[in-house]
Amino acid sequence: MTANELTKFNRLNPDNYDSCAICHECDMLVEVGDLPPGHKAICPRCGFVLSRAHTNAVDRMLIFSITALVCLIFSNLLGFVQMAVQGQERKITLFETVQVLFELDEFALAAFMLIVIIGLPTLFVGAISWLAVSIKLQRVSLQTISLLRFIGYLRFWNMAEIFFLGILISMVKVASLAHISVGFSFWAYGLFNLFLIAAMMHVDKFQLARIIRRTVRQTQVMVNGG
Ligand SMILES: [Zn+2]
Helix, strand or coil, rough: CCCCHHHHHHCCHHHHHHHHHHHECCEEEECCCCCCCCCCECCCCCCCCEECCCCCHHHHHHHHHHHHHHHHHHCCCCCCCCEECEECCCEEEHHHHHHHHCCCCHHHHHHHHHHHHHHHHHHHHHHHHHHHHHHCCCCCCCHHHHHHHHHHHHHHHHCCCHHHHHHHHHHHHHHHCCEECCHHHHHHHHHHHHHHHHHHHHHCCHHCCCCCCCCHHHHHHHHHHH
16 A cells, blocks of 8 residues: 555544554555454565464463563572582572672673663563553553553563573583582573563554554543443
């Protein structure tokens, strides 16, 4: 659809503004609309997936994100990794890794760890939970679209799974020098990553924005009607 055709299309019905998606790969404007559960919309020019409607997407987002949040809390409470070298043992929690870096005057690395490994994943998973709860309880406004956009930006900064893979690789390298064992928090952090990915997979900005706008319109009609 060309820009002129889209303008004409939108003039006929203002609701059409919500039903078009721009392809991230080739910039083509495509009318998508509501999709039945389990269906996806692809760009007719390049085949890029524009939108995907998962079955019970909001329920799954809520369950996966809250489970991820619980796993993240547990991963900060107990022992993360235990290391034994020449008779000396040291157990460390996830939060203590940041403390140790501060004590070693590695302020930039400690701040990076705190923000990227603990702060941003907590904010990310909390925002997904908040969004899912808002939609479930139908307590949404047009600001909820901003929250949806914020989640879209945050997902690029989530590096929790890279950190987890980095630890696994480091453990393999250090295994010949010291005896290393993992604690309960390590597995909790691994599960947190799995549930976070599962929650993220169900966040489809296009379909969720349509649900939010539709709920806002319905609420306004009820308020005006009442
Ligand atoms: Zn395309």
